[in-house]
Amino acid sequence: MTQKKKIRKTILTLREQLTEGEALQRSKTVLTRLENLPEYRNAGLVHTYIASKPNEVDTIMLIARSFARGKRIAVPVITDRKLRTLDTSELMNIGDLTEGPFNIKEPKVFAPVPAEEVDIFIVPVIAVDRTGNRIGWGFGYYDNLLRAQKKPIVALAYNFQVVDAIEASDKDVRVDYIVTEDEIIKTNARKW
Numbered sequence: 001m002t003q004k005k006k007i008r009k010t011i012l013t014l015r016e017q018l019t020e021g022e023a024l025q026r027s028k029t030v031l032t033r034l035e036n037l038p039e040y041r042n043a044g045l046v047h048t049y050i051a052s053k054p055n056e057v058d059t060i061m062l063i064a065r066s067f068a069r070g071k072r073i074a075v076p077v078i079t080d081r082k083l084r085t086l087d088t089s090e091l092m093n094i095g096d097l098t099e100g101p102f103n104i105k106e107p108k109v110f111a112p113v114p115a116e117e118v119d120i121f122i123v124p125v126i127a128v129d130r131t132g133n134r135i136g137w138g139f140g141y142y143d144n145l146l147r148a149q150k151k152p153i154v155a156l157a158y159n160f161q162v163v164d165a166i167e168a169s170d171k172d173v174r175v176d177y178i179v180t181e182d183e184i185i186k187t188n189a190r191k192w
Contacts, residue, residue, distance in 0.1 A: 132174030
């Protein structure tokens with residue numbers, strides 16, 4: 001078993017052990033910390049994943065709170081499974097979601113937004129290290145979307161999802177910030 005697979009298995013087990021109430025409380029704390037990040041506060045168009053996996057940091061709350069602040073929301077849509085392509089679609093209303101591939105929610109109507117217009121990308125992680133290397137589900141969709149982007153990339157994670165080190169390949173795109181219940185970690189992963 002590779003290092004990434006071992007870490008993924010360990011962290012998913014820990015995440016599954018959270019109660020629904022614990023995950024919700026931790027999510028609220030992470031989101032409050034995110035809202036203090038200037039890159040989020042100053043963003044007009046926020047790209048965020050839609051939490052669809054058990055006990056992920058709850059981005060449905062983030063979407064609602066962002067709408068309340070007058071922000072536009074963009075979400076990922078899988079447009080080509082063979083090429084592992086994610087595109088960016090504007091979300092007008094939380095009620096406009098449907099089940100997509102891999103049981104991930106996506107907008108009922110695809111309203112494309114050029115990724116270059118996004119001010120901040122908020123991405124899911126299973127695990128992440130302090131230098132910004134992340135482990136997702138291992139399919140590379142986010143790496144393909146983010147590789148050419150010049151805007152901040154932020155991972156939302158619980159404290160236990162931050163690990164010592166993750167072996168990365170040259171195809172992996174690192175995150176610029178990690179937001180947990182206790183801290184905001186600036187990784188200095190990329191220079192613009």
